[in-house]
Amino acid sequence: GFIKLLLHSSKKNLQLVMELIEDGWFHEKSKMWPHQATSLEVSEVLACEKSKYQDILIFKNEAFGTVLVLDGAIQLSEKDERVYNENIVHIPIMSHPNPKRVLIIGGGDGGALREAVKHSCVEEVVMCEIDEKVVQLSKKFLPGLSAGFSHPKTKLIIGDAIQYIKECGDSSFDVIISDTSDPEGPAEFLFEKEHYGLLKKVLRPDGILCSQAGCIWIDISLICKMMEFSRVLFPTVDYATFNVPTYPYGALGFLLCSNSEGVNFREPLRTFSDVELDKLDISIYSRDYHRGVFLTVPHFIKKVM
Numbered sequence: 355g356f357i358k359l360l361l362h363s364s365k366k367n368l369q370l371v372m373e374l375i376e377d378g379w380f381h382e383k384s385k386m387w388p389h390q391a392t393s394l395e396v397s398e399v400l401a402c403e404k405s406k407y408q409d410i411l412i413f414k415n416e417a418f419g420t421v422l423v424l425d426g427a428i429q430l431s432e433k434d435e436r437v438y439n440e441n442i443v444h445i446p447i448m449s450h451p452n453p454k455r456v457l458i459i460g461g462g463d464g465g466a467l468r469e470a471v472k473h474s475c476v477e478e479v480v481m482c483e484i485d486e487k488v489v490q491l492s493k494k495f496l497p498g499l500s501a502g503f504s505h506p507k508t509k510l511i512i513g514d515a516i517q518y519i520k521e522c523g524d525s526s527f528d529v530i531i532s533d534t535s536d537p538e539g540p541a542e543f544l545f546e547k548e549h550y551g552l553l554k555k556v557l558r559p560d561g562i563l564c565s566q567a568g569c570i571w572i573d574i575s576l577i578c579k580m581m582e583f584s585r586v587l588f589p590t591v592d593y594a595t596f597n598v599p600t601y602p603y604g605a606l607g608f609l610l611c612s613n614s615e616g617v618n619f620r621e622p623l624r625t626f627s628d629v630e631l632d633k634l635d636i637s638i639y640s641r642d643y644h645r646g647v648f649l650t651v652p653h654f655i656k657k658v659m
Contacts, residue, residue: 371411374411379394380396380411382426382427384602387569387603390602390603394413394421394431395415397416398413399412401495403487403491405486405488407484409425409426410422410423410424410491411424412495412496418434418599419431420432421600422463428600430600432496435463435465437638438465438596438606439469441594441596441639441643442466442564442608443470443531444469444636444644445564445608445610445622445639445644446529446562446564446610446619447470447473447476448623449562449610449612449619450562452475453528453562454475455476455478455526455529456528456529456530456531457530458479458480458482458530458531459515459519459532461533462483463492464501464502465499467479467503467508468501468502470502471502471505471507471508478509481509482519486512489503519553522556523556525557525561526556526557526558527556527558528557528558528561528562529561529563531565532563532565532566550583550587550611554611560613562611562612563588564608565580565608566606566608567593567609568580569602569607570607570652571605572602573607574655577659578659581593581609581659584609584611588612589613591609591611592619592648593607593655594607594619594651595651622641622645625641
């Protein structure tokens with residue numbers, strides 16, 4: 355089993371494979387979530403490379419399908435990626451009265467982009483991803499996520515999102531989706547107040563920001579910090595949480611901010627019918643799911659917020 359796996363990986367950076375995979379299993383261990391690990395059996399290594407910015411591993415697992423790992427942390431699996439990608443996109447877009455221009459920061463796998471272009475009201479989706487290698491490997495090994503790269507609404511920019519935002523004109527976007535990896539390495543600055551201040555400037559007066567914002571079981575200090583500085587910058591701020599089996603502790607949250615007062619993120623302004631959900635291939639998000647991700651925030655989190 356494991357010997358066969360290594361033989362098939364000989365052209366895919368064998369040393370890195372051996373660092374990340376032990377006896378045929380990938381173990382996600384990190385100081386960001388100490389004393390626990392998520393383990394998945396590896397049936398086939400599809401790619402294992404070092405880009406300019408990070409280690410990239412893509413492998414097959416019999417239970418979760420193709421899995422993308424960046425710097426040793428699971429970013430997605432084919433089986434549960436829609437929980438994250440559908441909600442980080444549809445919740446802010448459905449909370450905006452007339453979203454025409456959307457910016458996605460990060461998201462090199464293409465999952466968020468795939469969802470954003472489904473909205474008929476959206477005219478352009480700009481995606482700024484720093485690591486071109488993630489985009490290339492996603493196109494090759496994750497075609498179910500990367501279809502949006504070829505959509506006519508898409509404008510892909512390979513480069514530093516911070517620099518791109520600084521060069522943008524004020525009030526450029528209706529919705530910004532910060533689809534970043536965890537707050538270490540190349541994404542660390544994207545969780546700071548200074549960065550959110552830059553995002554506020556490029557949002558239109560009724561613009562909405564939705565950002566990945568940690569796990570309620572291990573990132574309470576990060577969540578509180580983000581909520582605190584966001585309330586200084588934005589008149590409307592809220593937090594939602596949901597379950598993703600392959601993420602640490604099986605949970606992740608979103609921070610939602612609006613430049614407008616009185617925005618109720620918990621009640622979508624528009625809804626998809628069941629027929630539309632099927633036609634658009636949306637399998638997780640719905641009006642009820644939209645409402646539910648706010649209702650499931652535990653009491654102890656609401657208190658510290």
